[in-house]
Amino acid sequence: AQTVTQSQPEMSVQEAETVTLSCTYDTSESDYYLFWYKQPPSRQMILVIRQEAYKQQNATENRFSVNFQKAAKSFSLKISDSQLGDAAMYFCAYLSPYSGGGADGLTFGKGTHLIIQP
Amino acid sequence: GAVVSQHPSRVICKSGTSVKIECRSLDFQATTMFWYRQFPKQSLMLMATSNEGSKATYEQGVEKDKFLINHASLTLSTLTVTSAHPEDSSFYICSASAGAGYGYTFGSGTRLTVV
Numbered sequence: 001a002q003t004v005t006q007s008q009p010e011m012s013v014q015e016a017e018t019v020t021l022s023c024t025y026d027t028s029e030s031d032y033y034l035f036w037y038k039q040p041p042s043r044q045m046i047l048v049i050r051q052e053a054y055k056q057q058n059a060t061e062n063r064f065s066v067n068f069q070k071a072a073k074s075f076s077l078k079i080s081d082s083q084l085g086d087a088a089m090y091f092c093a094y095l096s097p098y099s100g101g102g103a104d105g106l107t108f109g110k111g112t113h114l115i116i117q118p
Numbered sequence: 119g120a121v122v123s124q125h126p127s128r129v130i131c132k133s134g135t136s137v138k139i140e141c142r143s144l145d146f147q148a149t150t151m152f153w154y155r156q157f158p159k160q161s162l163m164l165m166a167t168s169n170e171g172s173k174a175t176y177e178q179g180v181e182k183d184k185f186l187i188n189h190a191s192l193t194l195s196t197l198t199v200t201s202a203h204p205e206d207s208s209f210y211i212c213s214a215s216a217g218a219g220y221g222y223t224f225g226s227g228t229r230l231t232v233v
Binding site for chain 1: 152154156160161162163164167209211213222223224226227
């Protein structure tokens with residue numbers, strides 16, 4: 001079974017600074033998908049960014065980027081120019097490659113609580 | 119984009135009663151939907167996979183007779199918590215995928231409180 005580990009229960013960053021959230025995972029599969037989800041106080045899960053394991057290029061979405069190290073099974077999220085609205089729980093998630101049709105659920109890490117200091 | 123609607127957002131029920139939670143995909147068809155449970159300050163734990171037209175698949179440790187799942191159409195899955203007890207109080211979230219590798223869209227969740 002796959003496991004996802006987020007070793008930082010809480011992180012704090014000054015507004016406008018950059019912060020990196022770490023995520024490692026364990027799998028025997030060679031192809032898969034990885035995601036970062038954000039859960040603000042409203043508890044709505046919001047997709048931040050996704051990465052296909054077969055792609056070597058790191059995904060980016062505006063101020064959010066990932067550092068995907070497949071051999072090390074590491075998938076960190078970098079948030080640049082942090083804003084107050086970025087404050088939330090961030091969950092790293094793994095999806096099996098056999099879920100092409102959405103057949104499997106996501107495996108989540110325990111989450112990192114991100115605090116933005118004004 | 120893909121939207122998943124979940125109702126109710128909050129429900130309080132008496133111990134021993136049953137509660138139904140609905141999850142609808144509004145602009146896409148979902149042959150598979152997922153139900154998660156989230157305890158305070160914890161991660162989401164997959165409870166079961168809801169399959170349209172067939173029986174749900176439950177994760178280990180989840181009581182299928184307590185958490186009844188029905189997926190009668192391509193856009194609607196329901197989770198019924200039967201004979202609810204205070205320990206069933208939690209945040210329940212559904213999700214569905216609009217296509218291969220696109221990630222999953224989540225409903226807004228249901229906070230269940232059993233008194």
